[in-house]
Amino acid sequence: MGTPQARRGNTRQRIQDVALELFSEHGYDKTSLREIAEHLDVTKAALYYHFKTKEDIVISLFHDLGRPIDELIEWGGTQPRTLETKQEILRRYSESLRSAEPLFRFLQENQAAVRDLSIGETFKERVLTLFELLKEPESELSDQVRCITALFSMHAGTFAMRNVEGDPEEKRKAILEVATELVTAANPPSRRPARPDSAQTESP
Structure with a gap:
């Protein structure tokens, strides 16, 4: 089915998984609730x-599968705006x-x-x-383009690379590497905020 093994279990999750499979294969508009019920062998x-x-x-799928992204956004908002x-x-x-x-498919x-x-x-x-967390305030337009492109490359690359030969994990790492290079280029050392310890060292 292509959905994570951990999600298989109760009826609600089975409905989500089968519906998502049918939506992806036949299209959201062309899939009916009756078809979903028939594939599940339920009324x-x-x-x-x-x-x-x-x-x-x-x-429901968006909330369940998207929860880690919400948690990431919450975490990122509490961290220092460093390249790391x-x-x-x-x-x-x-x-x-x-x-x-x-879900992203x-x-x-x-x-x-x-x-x-x-x-x-x-x-x-x-x-x-996420874009706001990656870019620097008042950053140049070209650097903003790099940051938003990094995100879109992760979205599109995941699907575009499915037809490219190679190990799925290696392809994922390659996509992440390109996205990281873009964000790193958008945050050159000269425009990165000074670390607190650096500022203390330079103080008289």
């Missing part, structure tokens, strides 16, 4: 007990994308439908918040 009434609409299923912090944000984001890959392959769902705006807000 529509049993399905309605957990979810009343397809959008309810997507929203930004590199760690990218590393953790890469891990979050891997665990939520089925759905977002990538159903962009038109997502725009009409409430999760579309929430996803956009998450990306923009």
